[in-house]
Amino acid sequence: MDLIEQKYWSVYLDFLDDFESLHYQGHSIPYLCYYRGLIQGNKGLTEIYQQKGWVSFLRNHVTDARVVQHRFDSYKARFKKKKSSGKKKKLVLYDGYGLLRLPSSTLLKFSRAFDTLYLVDRNTGPKKERKKPTVKSLDQSVLVKRTPGGKKKVSPVLPPRYFDEYKVDVNKEVLRLQKEARGILERKKAEGHPVYSIPYFETTLMKQIDQVVHRVEQIGALLQREQVGCVIVPYSQYMESRIFSILGAVHHVPVAALQHGIISDAFGYLPCLTDYKLVYGHYEKQWFTSRGVSEQRVVMMGHPRFDEVYKAVKANKARLKQNLGLPLHKKNLLIVVRRNNQMKKWESFLRDLTISNPANMIIKDFPDHTPHELTKKFPSTFYSKNQPLSDLIQLADAVVCYHSTTGLEGLMAGKPVFILNNNYYGYSGYFDLLGRLKQDDPVLLAGLVKAFCKRGAVTARDQSLMTSFKQRAYPLGNGAEGRLLSFITGLMNR
Missing domain, CATH: 3.40.50.12580 (CDP-glycerol glycerophosphotransferase, C-terminal domain)
Incomplete structure (x- = not known):
């Protein structure tokens, strides 16, 4: 771990401690925020991490990434699982930020094997933001419908579903939490905290608080009303994947992150909150386990999109x-x-x-x-x-x-x-x-x-x-689609 990494993770753990009192429905907001998004792309914040000094502001001093992973493992362990009621049979594929990258043929094969919900992020522009979304009940969100004869009728492309179709009114709670967060920031800025003093950090944090509260409601509604047996996400770090992981633990729903690309830097792939991390090969397995993720959670799988390379x-x-x-x-x-x-x-x-x-x-x-x-x-x-x-x-x-x-x-x-x-x-x-x-x-x-x-x-x-x-x-070679299908089937039937 170089000094930049030590600073990054140390400030991250301070952030968890500083804002831990921000709770919504028993969930500590900072654990669900996408911390990297609070600083990524802002030159002022990046320069702060590269400067010498200001270590005196830190209460946590991280020299081993396993400390970060263990903190999140402990947080997730707080949530008691509810008793499972009825057979769970639906598969949720969350194509967050377009990173799931499953070929159309794989999506269709999965839809034939399971009742499948295909969730994506709504791409909103200024005009779309003024237009109210159509609200449908969760019972109408099944993507694969059955004909009277019992056969599945599959569309050529799975119709997308959106989080904002699940109507919630949480504006009062959002405003309350944002007010509390601003109070914490003001106290820390008065002490001269170098990261919290950057306006970009405060602006982005307020947006994330709003998003976290809405996603907790929306994902909670999905898991409560639908018979979800498994959730596949493309990335264990993003907000939605974190919330799926925590609420999945509550509702006895396993959540797995399918690796979407190579591990390019040390900041973008920890902590791992999902129950399983489905990786390409030995490199990633060693990378995650050396940083505190238990070996049982890291599964070498490959990715169905690479089957296309072998079959091309x-x-x-x-x-x-x-x-x-x-x-x-x-x-x-x-x-x-x-x-x-x-x-x-x-x-x-x-x-x-x-x-x-x-x-x-x-x-x-x-x-x-x-x-x-x-x-x-x-x-x-x-x-x-x-x-x-x-x-x-x-x-x-x-x-x-x-x-x-x-x-x-x-x-x-x-x-x-x-x-x-x-x-x-x-x-x-x-x-x-x-x-x-x-x-x-x-x-x-x-x-x-x-x-x-x-x-x-x-x-x-x-x-x-x-x-x-x-x-x-990539030691396993061709056949990732079949391996993934078998893995999901095992999770659905357990």
């Missing part, structure tokens, strides 16, 4: 090259970027690579809505034109990317992978096992890629590095 039909390379306007005689490099992150590094990488122009360089952004700025700065590169990632990986002779799941997918497809490293606070070390194939220096990385293009293959040493990485990162 070989793309028609000639046709795809024609669609992208690629010369047919060159090798193809898929270069995956994320908006304008690491722009200077990517520019250095492409500047060095385009001197010799050894391959077709296809730039794919995330999200890939328009041609990336790099395709304008480097006319010899090509825009991916929103082609499916699986097709682009099949087309590529090698994949170059940032800290992205794309690197893992490239290895699954048997492609050489090169990682442009970015040193940021809390980096988990996920790609370290790739050795020299992960480079901080974009020019050195470009040199490795040029050598690959010239030889037409990676060295035996580099191939060994990629094989070892894949065995640790």
